Amino acid sequence: MVTRSWLFDAMIYMYALSLLFYFSDFASANRKAKRMGTGLLLFVWGLQTAYLAASLYNHLTEWAFMRSDVLFMFSWVIVTVSLIVNRFFRIELFVFFVNVLGFAILALNIFGNPNVQPINSGWDINDELLFIHISLAIGSYAAFSFAAIFSGMYVFLHKSLKAKKFSQTVMRLPSLEKIESYTYLSVIIGAPLLLLALSLGIVWVLLEGNSDLLYDAKVINSFFVLAAYAFYLFQRVSMRISGNKLAVWNLAAFCIVVLNFVVSNLVSGFHGWIWD
Template sequence: MYAVWMARLHEGMILLYAASILLYFLDFLHQNRKANHIAFRFLSIVWALQTVFLWLYVAHTGRFPVLTLSEGLYFYAWVLLSLSLALNRLLRIDFTVFFTNVIGFFVMTVHAFAPEQVASGTGERMVSELLLMHITMAIISYVLFSLSFVFSVLYLLQYKWLKEKKWGHRLWRLQDLPKLEKLAKMMNAIAVPMLLLGLILGLQWAYLKLPGIHWFDPKIVGSFAVLIVYSILLYAGESRRIFGKKLAYWNTAAFLIVLINFFLITGLSDFHLYF
């Protein structure tokens, strides 16, 4: 009965998510403020349902839900939606929620159709606060990289409209270019040290729990590749060696490395459950 109820809850969330994105797209095309308000309400309901499900899952399993691919995807989608709604209220940047939750909807859909995984008995025994901190910090850093990607996409759209002198309603609803660039860099500035700390905790946990670990495991290499690329971008942006349109392009391209590391390299790892 519990499984059936949870399945219905997921279906309802995905339908509301899809309806919200369609309404945001309608607003993006035709400046339909009513559609925007309804879409925001739908997303708020989705967030409430996700939060309820998260707490029910914790109560049902008795642990923090980040140990499998399915759980990790769900937690990522929840954090992404939470931050996008908060940023929308605090910064009032139109279209941020729309672009951010296209990513969130994709992740929720992957989560819905991902094969169910159960943490093994060995995995349960190896769980510690160190591992949970590693996984949680890594997921949050990926969410921040996602938001940085969204701000860079908005920067490129704003730049294109300005260059083509398209003085339409969409142009006036975005922040100015320096503000979008600053927000993208700020997300990276928080995410890079958070990912570094998460990786340090993960390596420490692996050293203690997995003495036979292969340190050149594809997932370890991929995670450090993400860290190095974004560290270089962060340094280049802060030192003004790269800025403006060029920085936005590089930041957008860097997000592809995040996606590759999350979805493709994971399957090549010998020991990672998913992260």
């Protein structure tokens, strides 16, 4: 049964959005974000259940499952278990990371299924996977850019207030507390987006069948970027560090982003198209 990918694309994007809300709840104990994440994940579960039921019905006369059926069932089980855990236990970080695995498995199933055809007839199904990967990566870099701008504002305002320089520019800036909260929100959005983009990138490498691509300069540096922002969040959430020190660290993390975008692309074996 040949299926157009628009349904799966919607499922992937809703899954990614639900994980953003879950991560926001974990990072800032946002109950509203948790409800939004749960609602989106329930919708993803409903779509998965409907498709799985239809697929199983079409295979009633077969004794063996296809690989795509097994992967889809595995992803469905992960989503089901995570919803149960989310309902009865408060371990948001477990729910988030187990669903990152479910997200990657779902993507591997969809884009590795020969019966799924891309929406754009001129594309290969892997081109559609790359489009989603790139859109998530761009979203993460945009969020990190906003975080860096806010951090720069924080450092400037902190230095000006400390020196008691109350210029018109200083007076028009938001408070230090608001700037710090905007920075934190930007990182909360950017970090999980990058993690999901990397998971799709790994899926693409697996489908290409060339594990050497995992050692590409841009891939390795992307993990350094993720680690830098993970440490930012660790300092903010667990160590309770805030203020100018955290803003400076965030600017340092953005330097790794710039390094990743500029230098790594110049030596990357398969990301050089950015400069074409």
